[in-house]
Amino acid sequence: MPSKRLSALAFALSAAVSVHGQSPEWGQCGGTGWTGPTTCVAGTVCTDYSSSYSQCVPSTSTVTPTSTAPVSTPSISPISGNTLTFTGVNIAGFDFGCGSDGTCNPTGAWPPLTQYYGMDGAGQMQHYTSTDGYNVFRLPVGWQFLTNGVLGGDLDADNLAEYDALVQTCLATGASCIIDIHNYARWNGLIIGQGGPTNDQFAAVWTSIATKYADEEKIIFGVMNEPHDIPDINLWAGSVQAAVTAIRNAGATKQLILLPGNNWTSAETFVSNGSGPALLTVTNPDGSTTGLIFDVHKYLDFDNSGTNEECVTNNIDSSWAPLATWLRENGRQAFNTETGGGNVASCVEYMCQQIAYQAQNSDVFLGYVGWAAGNFAPTYVLGEAPTQSGTTWTDTLLVSSCMAPIAGAQSGSTGE
Ligand SMILES: *[C@@H]1O[C@H](CO)[C@@H](O)[C@H](O)[C@H]1NC(C)=O
Numbered sequence: 055m056p057s058k059r060l061s062a063l064a065f066a067l068s069a070a071v072s073v074h075g076q077s078p079e080w081g082q083c084g085g086t087g088w089t090g091p092t093t094c095v096a097g098t099v100c101t102d103y104s105s106s107y108s109q110c111v112p113s114t115s116t117v118t119p120t121s122t123a124p125v126s127t128p129s130i131s132p133i134s135g136n137t138l139t140f141t142g143v144n145i146a147g148f149d150f151g152c153g154s155d156g157t158c159n160p161t162g163a164w165p166p167l168t169q170y171y172g173m174d175g176a177g178q179m180q181h182y183t184s185t186d187g188y189n190v191f192r193l194p195v196g197w198q199f200l201t202n203g204v205l206g207g208d209l210d211a212d213n214l215a216e217y218d219a220l221v222q223t224c225l226a227t228g229a230s231c232i233i234d235i236h237n238y239a240r241w242n243g244l245i246i247g248q249g250g251p252t253n254d255q256f257a258a259v260w261t262s263i264a265t266k267y268a269d270e271e272k273i274i275f276g277v278m279n280e281p282h283d284i285p286d287i288n289l290w291a292g293s294v295q296a297a298v299t300a301i302r303n304a305g306a307t308k309q310l311i312l313l314p315g316n317n318w319t320s321a322e323t324f325v326s327n328g329s330g331p332a333l334l335t336v337t338n339p340d341g342s343t344t345g346l347i348f349d350v351h352k353y354l355d356f357d358n359s360g361t362n363e364e365c366v367t368n369n370i371d372s373s374w375a376p377l378a379t380w381l382r383e384n385g386r387q388a389f390n391t392e393t394g395g396g397n398v399a400s401c402v403e404y405m406c407q408q409i410a411y412q413a414q415n416s417d418v419f420l421g422y423v424g425w426a427a428g429n430f431a432p433t434y435v436l437g438e439a440p441t442q443s444g445t446t447w448t449d450t451l452l453v454s455s456c457m458a459p460i461a462g463a464q465s466g467s468t469g470e
């Protein structure tokens with residue numbers, strides 16, 4: 055049922071439409087409450103992204119890959135209504151207390167589970183999978199929390215039990231679950247392999263984690279959240295290689311591993327700033343790149359910081375189109391594990407466009423993970439957590455309008 059805000063949104067969008075009776079490229083051409091044109095300008099096709107949103111997608115963008123190099127497509131069926139392999143959201147909380155200098159105070163971590171006095175992350179994930187069609191959750195955690203502040207790979211049993219409770223809750227929904235070490239390539243201010251922890255110390259924590267989850271095929275290993283200001287990108291690729299080798303040698307041979315570049319994992323500068331070329335050298339122990347996926351983040355606000363309510367771009371020309379070309383040329387794929395915006399009309403417009411573009415290019419883009427749900431307060435500017443009333447969960451505007459692959463899924467009940 056369209057809310058007041060959705061009606062206002064439909065009005066705002068219809069006002070922006072061409073007066074010639076046809077929607078422009080990337081313009082809306084159908085959906086819930088849509089009263090504007092349902093035909094598209096030449097060269098574009100009206101494409102149903104969901105029953106609540108259709109838009110004019112360039113007919114040339116459904117190109118087949120030009121590269122003959124093998125693309126490591128995971129054996130997971132696409133979700134109906136969306137051709138992307140993965141759609142989901144970050145379940146934040148275990149990363150609370152982490153600064154962007156890699157100082158993660160273990161006591162700052164706040165498990166997003168009611169048994170640890172957090173929000174109901176379990177209920178959120180059940181709602182997202184049963185009502186919205188989500189099939190992946192990213193579970194950020196600080197390195198220091200996992201080891202209780204001791205540098206290296208020995209996991210703290212009590213802290214691991216708490217984090218594993220979230221991992222198991224995620225796996226129980228049937229979704230894939232990304233283990234994300236949320237340390238910005240650092241430990242207490244110093245960069246891994248470049249003055250800080252050695253590559254061996256970094257590999258050791260991945261050996262411990264991968265040993266624990268070696269038989270869980272729906273675990274995805276997120277090597278590191280948002281490296282930034284890395285002096286030597288080739289040395290960083292060596293640190294990523296150490297983590298990949300550790301994970302595979304621990305027996306986790308089938309799972310996806312996400313490889314992060316510099317500049318906060320920005321999709322926009324992944325190639326131009328040298329991250330892509332450097333990370334192309336990272337391989338599995340057998341020399342293949344099967345399951346090695348590039349990790350990229352992109353927000354839609356004016357400074358790509360993910361801190362502003364309003365969105366100003368769909369990132370297609372600046373980031374997604376050039377990245378898609380580069381990925382095809384190299385026979386590789388990327389996964390957008392952080393993106394988001396405020397629950398406002400500008401973000402609905404641009405996020406729907408970004409997602410439609412990613413879906414049109416799903417040969418190279420695996421999907422997206424929104425930022426964020428979990429332990430954020432309902433007032434958080436980029437909040438995507440559904441609100442609960444009794445057994446009914448109601449999604450935010452951005453999730454229900456764009457991010458949920460099941461069309462128009464605004465609220466649903468669980469536990470009945
Ligand atoms: C980092 O990425 C942003 C956009 O995502 C860009 O504006 C900025 O110039 C980049 N910085 C570097 C050092 O590449």
Ligand SMILES: *[C@@H]1O[C@H](CO)[C@@H](O)[C@H](O)[C@H]1NC(C)=O
Nearest residue numbers: 283287316317326327328329
């Ligand atoms: C990436 O950005 C950093 C920081 O601005 C810069 O020093 C470096 O030269 C850039 N590398 C490439 C390959 O553009």
